[in-house]
Amino acid sequence: xxxxxxxxxxxxxxxxxxxxxxxxxxxxxxxxxxxxxxxxxxxxxxxxxxxxxxxxxxxxxxxxxxxxxxxxxxxxxxxxxxxxxxxxxxxxxxxxxxxxxxxxxxxxxxxxxxxxxxxxxxxxxxxxxxxxxxxxxxxxxxxxxxxxxxxxxxxxxxxxxxxxxxxxxxxxxxxxxxxxxxxxxxxxxxxxxxxxxxxxxxxxxxxxxxxxxxxxxxxxxxxxxxxxxxxxxxxxxxxxxxxxxxxxxxxxxxxxxxxxxxxxxxxxxxxxxxxxxxxxxxxxxxxxxxxxxxx
Amino acid sequence: xxxxxxxxxxxxxxxxxxxxxxxxxxxxxxxxxxxxxxxxxxxxxxxxxxxxxxxxxxxxxxxxxxxxxxxxxxxxxxxxxxxxxxxxxxxxxxxxxxxxxxxxxxxxxxxxxxxxxxxxxxxxxxxxxxxxxxxxxxxxxxxxxxxxxxxxxxxxxxxxxxxxxxxxxxxxxxxxxxxxxxxxxxxxxxxxxxxxxxxxxxxxxxxxxxxxxxxxxxxxxxxxxxxxxxxxxxxxxxxxxxxxxxxxxxxxxxxxxxxxxxxxxxxxxxxxxxxxxxxxxxxxxxxxxxxxxxx
Numbered sequence: 001x002x003x004x005x006x007x008x009x010x011x012x013x014x015x016x017x018x019x020x021x022x023x024x025x026x027x028x029x030x031x032x033x034x035x036x037x038x039x040x041x042x043x044x045x046x047x048x049x050x051x052x053x054x055x056x057x058x059x060x061x062x063x064x065x066x067x068x069x070x071x072x073x074x075x076x077x078x079x080x081x082x083x084x085x086x087x088x089x090x091x092x093x094x095x096x097x098x099x100x101x102x103x104x105x106x107x108x109x110x111x112x113x114x115x116x117x118x119x120x121x122x123x124x125x126x127x128x129x130x131x132x133x134x135x136x137x138x139x140x141x142x143x144x145x146x147x148x149x150x151x152x153x154x155x156x157x158x159x160x161x162x163x164x165x166x167x168x169x170x171x172x173x174x175x176x177x178x179x180x181x182x183x184x185x186x187x188x189x190x191x192x193x194x195x196x197x198x199x200x201x202x203x204x205x206x207x208x209x210x211x212x213x214x215x216x217x218x219x220x221x222x223x224x225x226x227x228x229x230x231x232x233x234x235x236x237x238x239x240x241x242x243x244x245x246x247x248x249x250x251x252x253x254x255x256x257x258x259x260x261x262x263x264x265x266x267x268x269x270x271x272x273x274x275x276x277x278x279x280x281x282x283x284x285x286x287x288x289x290x291x292x293x294x295x
Numbered sequence: 296x297x298x299x300x301x302x303x304x305x306x307x308x309x310x311x312x313x314x315x316x317x318x319x320x321x322x323x324x325x326x327x328x329x330x331x332x333x334x335x336x337x338x339x340x341x342x343x344x345x346x347x348x349x350x351x352x353x354x355x356x357x358x359x360x361x362x363x364x365x366x367x368x369x370x371x372x373x374x375x376x377x378x379x380x381x382x383x384x385x386x387x388x389x390x391x392x393x394x395x396x397x398x399x400x401x402x403x404x405x406x407x408x409x410x411x412x413x414x415x416x417x418x419x420x421x422x423x424x425x426x427x428x429x430x431x432x433x434x435x436x437x438x439x440x441x442x443x444x445x446x447x448x449x450x451x452x453x454x455x456x457x458x459x460x461x462x463x464x465x466x467x468x469x470x471x472x473x474x475x476x477x478x479x480x481x482x483x484x485x486x487x488x489x490x491x492x493x494x495x496x497x498x499x500x501x502x503x504x505x506x507x508x509x510x511x512x513x514x515x516x517x518x519x520x521x522x523x524x525x526x527x528x529x530x531x532x533x534x535x536x537x538x539x540x541x542x543x544x545x546x547x548x549x550x551x552x553x554x555x556x557x558x559x560x561x562x563x564x565x566x567x568x569x570x571x572x573x574x575x576x577x578x579x580x581x582x583x584x585x586x587x588x589x590x
Contacts, residue, residue, distance in 0.1 A: 122502055136499055178492055179500040183485055183507035188565030189539045190478055195568050197473055202575035204431055205474040207417055207510050209572065212478035214506040217566035224558035227547075231554060235547035238540045244484045245537040252522075252530035259526060263519035270483030271512035273490050277504065280497035 005152040006030055006159065008061040010054055010085050012076055014038075014045040017092045017118065018067030020131035022050035024160040027129045033058060048127065060084050063152055066091040070229045074102040081109050088152040089113040094176060095229040096140045096169035104142075114153040115140040115169060117176075118162055133161035140169045177233035182241060184215060185227065185234065191216045300447040301325055301454065303356040305349055305380050307371055309333075309340040312387045312413065313362030315426035317345035319455040322424045328353060343422065355379050358447055361386040365524045369397040376404050383447040384408040389471060390524040391435045391464035399437075409448040410435040410464060412471075413457055428456035435464045472528035477536060479510060480522065480529065486511045 007030060011022040014036040022032045022045060032051030036042040042053045064086035066076050070093040077089055089112055093099050100115045118137040124130060137157040141150050157164045167175070191213040194202065227234055251262050302325060306317040309331040317327045317340060327346030331337040337348050359381035361371050365388035372384055384407055388394050395410045413432040419425060432452040436445050452459045462470070486508040489497065522529055546557050 119499060119501060122505060138499075175496045175499055178488075179496060179504050181503075183503040185543060185561070186481060186485065186540065187503065187507060188562050189536065189543065190481065191566070191568035191572070192561065192564035193473075193536065193539065193568065194571055195564060199571060199575065201470045201474060202572055204414060204433075204470055205572060205575070206414060208476075208478040208482065209474050210417060211506050211509040212482060213565070213569045213572065215503045216569045217562070224555050224562055227558050228555045231547040231550055235544040238544035238547070241484065241488065242537040242540040242544065244488065245481065245533045245540070248480060248484065249530040249533035249537065252526040252533070255526055260519050260523045263522050266480070266487065267483050267512070267519055269487035269490060270508070271486070273486035273488065274508045274511045276489055276494060277486070277497055277500060277508065280494065280500070 005148070006062045006155045008059075008063075009033070009051075009156070010035060010058075010061045010064045010080075011045075011051070011067055012036070012064065012080060012085075013067035013072075014041040014050070015067060016127050016131070017120075018065065019045045019048065019050050019127040020120075020129065021065055021067065021092070021118070021156075021160055023048065023127065023129035024132070025156070026051050028159040030159065033061070045127075050127075058085075061086040062088065063156055064089045065156070069093070069223070069225050070095050070099060071225050073099050074106050074108065077103060077113060078106050078108050081112065087112060088149045090116040090139075090153045090156065092116060092118055093229075094180075094226045096138075096172045098229050100140055100142070100169040110142050110144060111146055112149055114142075114145055114149055116153060116157075117172065118157070118160065130161065135162050136165045137162035138165050138167050138172050140167060140172055173230050174233045174236075177230055177237045181227055181230055181234045182237040185238060186241060187213050187216045300443070301357045301450045303354075303358075304328070304346075304451070305330060305353075305356045305359045305375075306340075306346070306362055307331070307359065307375060307380075308362035308367075309336040309345070310362060311422050311426070312415075313360065314340040314343065314345050314422040315415075315424065316360055316362065316387070316413070316451075316455055318343065318422065318424035319427070320451070321346050323454040325454065328356070340422075345422075353380075356381040357383065358451055359384045360451070364388070364518070364520050365390050365394060366520050368394050369401050369403065372398060372408060373401050373403050376407065382407060383444045385411040385434075385448045385451065387411060387413055388524075389475075389521045391433075391467045393524050395435055395437070395464040405437050405439060406441055407444055409437075409440055409444055411448060411452075412467065413452070413455065425456065430457050431460045432457035433460050433462050433467050435462060435467055468525050469528045469531075472525055472532045476522055476525055476529045477532040480533060481536060482508050482511045 009025050009030050009032045011018045012035045014034055022034055026032045033054040034042045034045045034051045035054040046053050064080055066073050068076050073091045073093050094117055096115050096117060103113060116139050118132045119135045120131050121133055121135050139153060154164050304320050304325050304327045306313045307330045309329055317329055321327045328349040329337045329340045329346045330349040341348050359375055361368050363371050368386045368388050389412055391410050391412060398408060411434050413427045414430045415426050416428055416430050434448060449459050
């Protein structure tokens with residue numbers, strides 16, 4: 001039986017991620033207080049049962065979760081640490097390299113801060129205690145992060161039903177560019193391209209187009225703020241995708257006898273890639289089905 | 296009350312499209328016979344209630360539907376016309392420019408042949424009498440197509456519950472490249488690109504990637520044969536998409552202060568494009584809900 005580090009928590013930022021974490025923690029018996037620059041957001045999270053609204057008289061919490069957009073994380077973290085809101089801090093921003101580096105530059109207390117990024121479960125679109133259940137929750141500890149701080153954040157991950165995974169901020173950002181930001185930007189570009197078409201042609205679209213643009217504008221999954229924070233890795237992925245599309249175009253323009261064979265290979269590789277993604281999902285689902293290791 | 300031109304039909308090619316059309320026609324009281332180079336396919340369609348298996352002793356049918364892959368259409372059409380299987384002929388291939396031109400070059404009887412392309416309903420993945428209900432069915436008549444031939448094919452469209460739409464083969468192919476073939480190739484390229492990634496990163500993927508690759512390998516929607524037949528228009532669309540992705544990459548690489556604004560505009564245009572597609576769907580659904588014009 002592991003020791004419980006986490007009895008009290010402050011969640012700053014009552015959007016989808018923050019409220020979902022607060023709901024999970026409250027459900028696990030943690031005493032949660034809620035803060036947001038918009039008092040209505042904190043009050044709404046309170047109404048949903050996510051915890052009490054934060055008041056300045058509180059004692060420092062075991063953990064403070066900064067659940068703001070990426071560009072606000074370091075400011076909020078710095079202020080929260082200066083005011084002594086908690087003993088350990090983490091955030092949930094979808095990019096980590098700039099956030100981790102800025103926290104260092106800004107002079108945040110790195111001993112008490114572990115950058116993090118919980119990945120939402122598929123099909124859970126809104127605020128929910130189960131938003132992160134069974135999903136990877138990436139932690140990017142500094143080399144100097146003490147064990148006690150990491151253990152507290154690890155318990156947060158466990159209490160939310162997620163699976164801890166440690167990565168460097170750089171590796172995290174490159175990975176998210178490949179599996180998250182690239183497909184999102186491609187979807188936006190394809191969807192935006194539809195505005196150039198005769199609207200009379202749109203009813204001819206089928207499953208391919210509907211699926212391709214389905215996540216565009218679908219809530220706060222990926223936004224301009226996040227993409228701007230991960231500009232380099234996203235740009236590299238876009239260059240690679242653009243080159244791959246242009247290569248297919250060249251094959252088609254040449255119009256040689258090998259075109260059907262080359263197209264067949266392209267579609268075959270696509271099917272293999274999709275099968276690999278599906279296998280990763282099945283592996284994850286099998287892992288989820290195991291009894292939890294928390295007692 | 297319109298005259299009924301269509302009492303008997305032969306469907307050649309008992310794949311998903313052919314069997315679905317045969318099921319719809321049989322359901323509408325048309326006497327359907329089924330042919331396939333693989334006798335098991337015709338027997339299977341017969342078992343599903345799509346009609347009787349074709350035998351050489353039959354009288355010419357009112358209509359012959361050639362439901363083979365695009366590259367086989369003209370051969371099959373020419374043979375069927377030479378054997379006098381029917382009075383009017385159509386096909387269902389997803390590209391029309393090459394098929395229509397080859398039929399002319401090959402010396403097919405153009406008076407009795409109307410190139411066609413029925414678009415499947417979303418969410419209807421297999422053989423079903425309702426596969427084409429409420430969806431556009433594109434006809435590409437020649438300038439010389441007589442009214443009686445067009446009227447027969449139009450009745451086929453109506454009996455399958457679809458909505459006739461006339462286009463030139465060229466306009467059809469360019470439209471399908473934009474709304475169907477482009478997103479399909481992009482999905483295959485994105486999915487194939489996953490094979491270059493560390494497989495340990497695949498579980499980090501979320502909705503964006505799952506949606507982006509969802510139609511890859513999803514049955515016979517789009518295949519290499521079809522793409523090769525529409526090489527020019529598909530290549531043009533791929534060039535345009537590659538240029539658009541490369542432009543976003545350049546913006547991100549430059550890393551100027553305007554990046555968040557430019558990304559915001561990109562995402563905004565994407566949302567507008569998706570909204571336009573959704574509006575086209577809603578329009579279609581509203582049209583579908585009207586009482587049919589067939590008595």
